[in-house]
Amino acid sequence: MKKLSARLECISEEIPDGASFIDIGTDHGYLGISRIVSGRSPFAILTDISRKSLGKAIMNAGEYCPEAVEDGLLRFVCCGGLEDIKPGSADCVVIAGMGGIEIVSILSAEPDKTKSFAKYILQPRNNAGRLRLALASAGIDIKKEKLVREGKFICEVITAEPDRNIMSGDTGCSAVMYGVDPEFTAEADYPELLVITGGDLTAEYLERKLKKEERNYSLNGHDKVTGARIARIKELAGRL
Numbered sequence: 001m002k003k004l005s006a007r008l009e010c011i012s013e014e015i016p017d018g019a020s021f022i023d024i025g026t027d028h029g030y031l032g033i034s035r036i037v038s039g040r041s042p043f044a045i046l047t048d049i050s051r052k053s054l055g056k057a058i059m060n061a062g063e064y065c066p067e068a069v070e071d072g073l074l075r076f077v078c079c080g081g082l083e084d085i086k087p088g089s090a091d092c093v094v095i096a097g098m099g100g101i102e103i104v105s106i107l108s109a110e111p112d113k114t115k116s117f118a119k120y121i122l123q124p125r126n127n128a129g130r131l132r133l134a135l136a137s138a139g140i141d142i143k144k145e146k147l148v149r150e151g152k153f154i155c156e157v158i159t160a161e162p163d164r165n166i167m168s169g170d171t172g173c174s175a176v177m178y179g180v181d182p183e184f185t186a187e188a189d190y191p192e193l194l195v196i197t198g199g200d201l202t203a204e205y206l207e208r209k210l211k212k213e214e215r216n217y218s219l220n221g222h223d224k225v226t227g228a229r230i231a232r233i234k235e236l237a238g239r240l
């Protein structure tokens with residue numbers, strides 16, 4: 001099969017060798033196919049809410065690794081989020097290429113099931129700040145933030161692990177403060193981990209975000225939340 005894109009490769013790197021995983025919203029199925037063909041995962045469950053999208057994964061798997069499908073190393077489930085997935089039925093869960101709010105709704109649908117998986121690799125298309133707060137509120141610790149280029153975009157890849165000591169509930173980071181408390185919002189949108197684990201693209205990422213926030217600052221009549229975001233980006237950039 002053809003090489004994975006840099007974005008999918010970056011996500012794949014976060015799945016430990018030997019770990020099984022569920023790819024929610026798989027569409028083309030390339031992540032699962034690549035991990036199985038290369039022998040890096042013992043099995044993968046590929047899901048999608050859309051029958052048509054899941055059909056692409058089934059077709060591609062049939063082309064690139066029909067034996068793996070026959071042997072049950074690649075399984076396909078048509079469902080929304082974790083709906084038809086058994087608790088703890090794989091080591092990791094990947095949710096990539098979806099909006100941040102959609103990812104939040106998948107993770108918050110069944111909190112106990114969500115906590116039954118050891119590791120999440122999340123790549124939101126937008127609203128990463130809201131997703132980070134939802135993770136904190138659910139007792140899922142963010143361990144790493146990586147940045148990867150895809151065409152004209154720089155994407156965030158968030159690796160997070162449920163804290164098994166916290167059963168549920170708010171850990172003090174209430175998501176309702178997002179957009180209300182300026183410093184709180186700025187830290188959710190631009191976390192410190194970006195300058196620690198973000199990688200080579202961090203400076204460019206912060207520069208682009210600064211331009212965007214400065215534009216918004218003028219348009220929004222110099223509001224406090226955008227002002228705090230600008231200060232936060234400058235602070236992080238100063239640490240590089």
Ligand SMILES: C[S@@+](CC[C@H](N)C(=O)[O-])C[C@H]1O[C@@H](n2cnc3c(N)ncnc32)[C@H](O)[C@@H]1O
Nearest residue numbers: 024025026027048049050053079080081096097
């Ligand atoms: C843009 S594609 C991303 C494909 C792949 N994950 C990637 O990152 O390249 C988004 C896929 O997510 C699926 N999807 C959207 N909401 C979903 C949900 N709640 N549960 C499962 N799949 C969903 C869509 O049908 C679509 O196939």
